[in-house]
Amino acid sequence: MGLLRKPCGRHWNASGRRSRGAERDAYQHDDESHLAILAGDFVTAERIARESLAAVARSADEDDQKNVYMPLVALDEEMGKTKEAAVLAARYLDARASWQSAGAWSPLPQMLEAAEHGGLRTPREREQAMAGWLELWKNEDLATQPQSWILGYAIPATSPPDGEAALRLAPRPLPRAHANQFHHEGLGAVGKALLLGGRPAEAVPELRAATASCSALQAPLEHTRAYLFLGEALERTGDTPGACRAYGAVLQRWGAAVPRSVTADAARARRKALACR
Numbered sequence: 001m002g003l004l005r006k007p008c009g010r011h012w013n014a015s016g017r018r019s020r021g022a023e024r025d026a027y028q029h030d031d032e033s034h035l036a037i038l039a040g041d042f043v044t045a046e047r048i049a050r051e052s053l054a055a056v057a058r059s060a061d062e063d064d065q066k067n068v069y070m071p072l073v074a075l076d077e078e079m080g081k082t083k084e085a086a087v088l089a090a091r092y093l094d095a096r097a098s099w100q101s102a103g104a105w106s107p108l109p110q111m112l113e114a115a116e117h118g119g120l121r122t123p124r125e126r127e128q129a130m131a132g133w134l135e136l137w138k139n140e141d142l143a144t145q146p147q148s149w150i151l152g153y154a155i156p157a158t159s160p161p162d163g164e165a166a167l168r169l170a171p172r173p174l175p176r177a178h179a180n181q182f183h184h185e186g187l188g189a190v191g192k193a194l195l196l197g198g199r200p201a202e203a204v205p206e207l208r209a210a211t212a213s214c215s216a217l218q219a220p221l222e223h224t225r226a227y228l229f230l231g232e233a234l235e236r237t238g239d240t241p242g243a244c245r246a247y248g249a250v251l252q253r254w255g256a257a258v259p260r261s262v263t264a265d266a267a268r269a270r271r272k273a274l275a276c277r
Contacts, residue, residue, distance in 0.1 A: 029048055029051070029052055031217070032044075032048055033045045033048040033049055033052075033071070034217050034218065034220045035217070036048065037075070037220040037221060038216060038217070038220045038224075038253060039253075040253060040254045040255070040256055040257030040258065040261065040264075041257075041258065042075060042078070042079055042257055042258060042259055042261070043258060043259070045075055046072070046075055046076075046079075049068065049071055049072040049075060050072065052068040052072075053068045053069065053072060055068075056068050059099075060098065060099050060100055061099060061100045062096060062099040062100060062101055062102040062106060063100075063102050065092065065095070065099060066092075066102060066106065066107050069088060069089075069092045069107075069111070070107050070110065070111075071221075072088060073085045073088050073089050073092075073110070073111065073114050074221050075221065076088065077114065077262075078221060078261055078262060078263060079259045079260065079261070079262070080259075080260055080262045082117060082118050083118050083119075085114045085117075085118060086114055086115050086116075086117060086118020086119065086120045087118070087120065088114075089110075089111040089112075089114035089115040089118070089120070090115045090118075090120040090121065092111050093108075093111055093112070093115060093121070093129075096108075103136050103139075104133070104136040104137045104139070104140050104148065105151075106133065106136075107151070108129060108130070108133045109130060109133065109151060109152045109153070109155070109156045110151075110155055110156050112125075112126040112129055112130065112156070113126070113156035113158065117158070130152065133152065134148065134152065146171040146175040147175055147177075147186075149166070149169065149170055149171055149174075149175055150175055150177050150186045150189050150190065151186075153165070153166035153169055153170070153193070154166055154170075154177075154186070154189040154190055154192065154193040155186065155189045157189075157192060157193050157196050158196075159196065160196050160197070160198065162196060163192070163193050163194070163195065163196025163197035163198070164196070164197045164198065166193045166196075166197060167193060167194070167197035167199070170193070174190055175190070176190070177189055177190060187210050187213065187215055187219045187222040187223060187226065188206070188207060188210035188211075188222055188223075188225065188226035188229060190206045191203040191204075191205075191206030191207035191209075191210060191226070191229060191230070191233070192207075192225075192226075192229050194206060194233075195207070195229050195232060195233050195236075200232070200233040200236040200237050201233075201237050203229070203233040204230070204233045204234060204237060207226055207229050207230035207233055208230060210222075210223070210226035210230075211223065211226045211227050211230055211246070211249070224249075224250060224253050224254060224263060225263050227246045227247070227249040227250045227267075228246070228247070228250050228263050228266055228267050230246040231243045231244075231245075231246030231247040231250070231267065231270060232270070234246060235270065235274065240274055240276075243270070243274060243276075244271060244274055244276035244277070247267040247268075247270050247271045247274075247276065248267075248271065248276070250263055250264055250267035251264055251267055251268060251271070255268070
């Protein structure tokens with residue numbers, strides 16, 4: 001089942017259609033930001049992301065807001081700016097009550113994880129907010145309800161305990177996240193959860209599919225991180241040459257990133273430990 005959501009909420013007019021000029025501008029900003037990320041130019045990517053954030057400042061639609069907050073939070077995390085990411089995520093969480101809600105498709109779990117990681121939400125606050133978010137899924141179509149696991153548990157997972165908890169709660173069979181130019185939130189998330197949950201052999205095909213996807217431009221952060229997770233999964237299953245190649249793909253993109261890339265730092269450390277050539 002693909003990861004479904006409402007169409008991008010930015011710049012829709014009263015008839016429900018996006019205005020042509022606004023659509024062009026939004027896509028141009030996205031493309032410029034994504035190209036900068038792929039090149040490791042995080043300074044430019046952050047500038048563009050903050051311009052997009054300012055452009056929707058007056059919007060009362062959560063769909064508008066999430067489309068600019070989420071990439072900026074993720075970029076700050078990639079640059080190792082945990083506190084800045086937490087501040088942004090907390091600002092989003094505080095403002096949600098004044099917006100037209102995105103309902104079950106709100107990125108609440110990711111924002112809660114970022115805010116808690118930076119010390120701006122407690123585990124108890126996160127648990128309570130998650131309970132309310134999960135209730136919203138009861139009103140969704142039965143066919144799409146398993147996707148709540150991807151959005152609520154697989155994507156926010158950042159540690160082995162997170163992965164283990166996610167797998168304990170996972171539906172059977174595991175949902176398939178949809179990844180294309182419009183819907184890429186779940187790229188690599190299932191494989192990451194399997195890896196963190198101690199099932200690297202099962203993670204390998206999931207992560208191979210993620211890295212082989214044509215989503216590098218649409219989802220540069222997720223696509224590049226999937227190479228790191230693939231390297232870790234291959235390493236744990238005894239494929240050292242394959243792991244070295246996967247780590248090398250990360251460094252090819254972000255080895256000289258400015259500012260630093262935490263994903264590249266991790267890949268570089270693993271290549272050194274494996275004595276990759």
